[in-house]
Amino acid sequence: MHEMSLAEGVLQLVEETAQREGAQRVKLVVLEIGRLSSVQPEALRFCFEAVTHGGIAQGAVLEIVDVPGVGWCMPCGESVPMSESYGACPKCGSYQVQPTGGTEMRVKEIEIA
Amino acid sequence: MCTVCGCGAGETRIEGAAHEHAHVHEDGTVHSHAHDHGADYAHAHDDAPLGVHAHTHRHADGSEHSHAHVHEGEHAHGHEHHHHEHGVGGDLDFGAGPARAHVPGLSQSRMVQIEQDILSKNNRYASENRQYFDDRGIFALNLVSSPGSGKTTLLVRTIELLKDRVAITVVEGDQQTSNDAERIRATGVAALQINTGKGCHLDGHMVGHALERLQPADESLFLIENVGNLVCPAAFDLGEHHKVAILSVTEGEDKPLKYPDMFRAADVMLLNKCDLLPYLDFDADLAEANARRVNPDLTVFRVSASSGDGLSAWVSWIEAGLEAQRGKRAETVDALKRRIAELERQLAGQ
Numbered sequence: 390m391h392e393m394s395l396a397e398g399v400l401q402l403v404e405e406t407a408q409r410e411g412a413q414r415v416k417l418v419v420l421e422i423g424r425l426s427s428v429q430p431e432a433l434r435f436c437f438e439a440v441t442h443g444g445i446a447q448g449a450v451l452e453i454v455d456v457p458g459v460g461w462c463m464p465c466g467e468s469v470p471m472s473e474s475y476g477a478c479p480k481c482g483s484y485q486v487q488p489t490g491g492t493e494m495r496v497k498e499i500e501i502a
Numbered sequence: 503m504c505t506v507c508g509c510g511a512g513e514t515r516i517e518g519a520a521h522e523h524a525h526v527h528e529d530g531t532v533h534s535h536a537h538d539h540g541a542d543y544a545h546a547h548d549d550a551p552l553g554v555h556a557h558t559h560r561h562a563d564g565s566e567h568s569h570a571h572v573h574e575g576e577h578a579h580g581h582e583h584h585h586h587e588h589g590v591g592g593d594l595d596f597g598a599g600p601a602r603a604h605v606p607g608l609s610q611s612r613m614v615q616i617e618q619d620i621l622s623k624n625n626r627y628a629s630e631n632r633q634y635f636d637d638r639g640i641f642a643l644n645l646v647s648s649p650g651s652g653k654t655t656l657l658v659r660t661i662e663l664l665k666d667r668v669a670i671t672v673v674e675g676d677q678q679t680s681n682d683a684e685r686i687r688a689t690g691v692a693a694l695q696i697n698t699g700k701g702c703h704l705d706g707h708m709v710g711h712a713l714e715r716l717q718p719a720d721e722s723l724f725l726i727e728n729v730g731n732l733v734c735p736a737a738f739d740l741g742e743h744h745k746v747a748i749l750s751v752t753e754g755e756d757k758p759l760k761y762p763d764m765f766r767a768a769d770v771m772l773l774n775k776c777d778l779l780p781y782l783d784f785d786a787d788l789a790e791a792n793a794r795r796v797n798p799d800l801t802v803f804r805v806s807a808s809s810g811d812g813l814s815a816w817v818s819w820i821e822a823g824l825e826a827q828r829g830k831r832a833e834t835v836d837a838l839k840r841r842i843a844e845l846e847r848q849l850a851g852q
Binding site for chain 2: 463494
């Protein structure tokens, strides 16, 4: 359900832009989904296909740019890779890690014709 | 639709009759918004002569414009749909494609940058609300928790302790009923109930309408009691200065670990119902440690809304926030006065 509603949020932004630009159809949709955003890309793909059916974005290719998770570890004083939200620092094991990258869920751009 | 859990939208009711209407713009942008018409509250509609009220519209391309509606009669709502000319979004630029030229009958394929967060619409409404609060020196808090943690009782007690010192306005969010707003009104302060219908959280747009209706006083305290839900309200900024998460000792110590987004989004946690601790197998220190694990900067107060224990520290924290907002506003006003004085000197010198 989570991904289905995200797909609807994406579709809304895409349709608004396509209408404003006077597009006939949408050929490509590029999303940036961070590793820490708790979105399953495969589930999102499935839902995107379902919600675009019958609309201006039907058949559009969905490209998902995977953004790696990065956090600032306070004890280490440096940026460290993160694999899960609120997870421990892979170097020192501390939980004092502030996510700095990989939390985004953005519609980056679309290709229209 | 909530992008977090997928619950529905469109059944939102702000106390008093409400209706929704949609505008279609020349550039194809469609937007809809709800109007509220309540006899109980002073409202821009009723105050203005001829029932004129102003709207600000934001279009998908980011341009904004305001215009006035005229209602015929007091509450005549057979709204005409308005068609607006839009220079910004409606430009037809045939040279904008990659080929920078237009060939009749040949459509151009082109990339359009969107670069928008899926929650960007809500965030825009929220920053408008925040600006509203800051311009008026208002301190705004968004209270979030699971259902049954004692939010409303806590609010009632907080209001009783503060209402002689500061003006208070409350927004109550629930799926159905106006029971909570009635409990708040019984304390003598103004409260507005928002029923979210199928929705699971309040959003920036709803709070914007509530502000229009409630017209909170300058330098006052604005309290928002969100829908009881530890998931979705974390993602929706309302324009508040702090989210305050309430966890009661009749819940589990691991709730901050199970619902980390909410405890991460909050700045303050109130551990409520502490008067029950002697009768429960609840480790308050562990609950605090779990909360600090997801959010090391969290400020924690142990309180009991029913016995009143620990409330003085929480009330002092609110008073410090009110003072900071007033100070910030005074600084802005002073800066503007200095600027005016400087400009006047320049004018006199010419």
